Amino acid sequence: MKIANHGGRAVIVDGDTILDIATASDGRFGPDPQSVLEQWEAFCAAARSLSGSVEPLDESRLGNPVGVPRQVFAIGLNYRTHAEESGMQVPSVPATFTKFPASLSGPFDDIEIVGEAVDWEVELVVVIGRRADRVAHADAWSYVAGLTVGQDISDRTLQFAAGMQFSLGKSRRGYGPMGPWLVTIDEVDNPDDLGLGCSVDGVVKQDARTSDLIFSVPQIIAELSSVLPLLPGDVIFTGTPAGVGMARDPKEALRAGQVVETWVEGIGHIRNRCV
Numbered sequence: 672m673k674i675a676n677h678g679g680r681a682v683i684v685d686g687d688t689i690l691d692i693a694t695a696s697d698g699r700f701g702p703d704p705q706s707v708l709e710q711w712e713a714f715c716a717a718a719r720s721l722s723g724s725v726e727p728l729d730e731s732r733l734g735n736p737v738g739v740p741r742q743v744f745a746i747g748l749n750y751r752t753h754a755e756e757s758g759m760q761v762p763s764v765p766a767t768f769t770k771f772p773a774s775l776s777g778p779f780d781d782i783e784i785v786g787e788a789v790d791w792e793v794e795l796v797v798v799i800g801r802r803a804d805r806v807a808h809a810d811a812w813s814y815v816a817g818l819t820v821g822q823d824i825s826d827r828t829l830q831f832a833a834g835m836q837f838s839l840g841k842s843r844r845g846y847g848p849m850g851p852w853l854v855t856i857d858e859v860d861n862p863d864d865l866g867l868g869c870s871v872d873g874v875v876k877q878d879a880r881t882s883d884l885i886f887s888v889p890q891i892i893a894e895l896s897s898v899l900p901l902l903p904g905d906v907i908f909t910g911t912p913a914g915v916g917m918a919r920d921p922k923e924a925l926r927a928g929q930v931v932e933t934w935v936e937g938i939g940h941i942r943n944r945c946v
């Protein structure tokens with residue numbers, strides 16, 4: 672099942688049509704995407720029997736598929752290749768920061784370029800479907816509602832200012848494009864081994880597989896939930912592989928007029944114009 676945010680309302684996507692969840696469920700679920708995730712298990716049980724009139728999918732109306740989550744976790748240096756290109760040690764526990772929720776944006780939204788060091792980071796994004804507190808590694812996937820594509824757009828100048836402030840440098844408005852939809856795990860062949868990448872103006876900059884993650888999705892969920900509960904609708908950016916602009920020689924950065932395309936195998940593509 673694919674769930675999208677179409678004009679602020681949670682919808683089920685089927686090919687190029689959508690079914691409005693709130694209308695089809697007589698108001699039991701939705702319309703806010705977070706409220707669907709809050710009742711995720713009940714929604715999944717009811718979803719098959721939902722029916723109603725479908726509408727055409729309008730790409731320009733797609734927003735961040737999860738709305739405004741309560742918590743957003745992001746993992747740094749989670750691919751060996753990226754840790755090496757950054758000249759940083761491979762961490763022994765997930766290097767965790769946040770993207771503040773108000774920075775998240777839609778799959779086809781513009782990225783406002785501020786300064787000379789705005790960078791790309793393709794990431795697999797995990798969305799939590801039920802409260803996860805002290806979860807065992809072996810059970811972790813069962814707490815996941817689905818997967819989506821994310822860009823952890825980073826203002827390197829702000830990120831490394833004042834010592835280090837990863838969370839702020841990755842939270843300028845619109846610096847978290849996500850989507851185009853949330854895909855449930857049952858639709859993905861092997862959620863632990865997905866190709867992902869991104870290109871800038873058609874030139875591929877990153878190309879890797881999630882099987883190369885240092886901390887896998889189950890490990891991240893087990894580690895984070897040993898510290899605090901993960902809540903339904905929460906988002907985890909799982910880290911980026913090699914190929915970011917900052918680590919290139921010479922360094923590269925996004926400029927107004929460029930187009931960033933980002934994909935995860937089996938999930939979809941997002942596309943963002945730099946302005």
Ligand code: ZN
Pocket residue numbers: 745746747792794823908910911
């Ligand atoms: Zn990142």
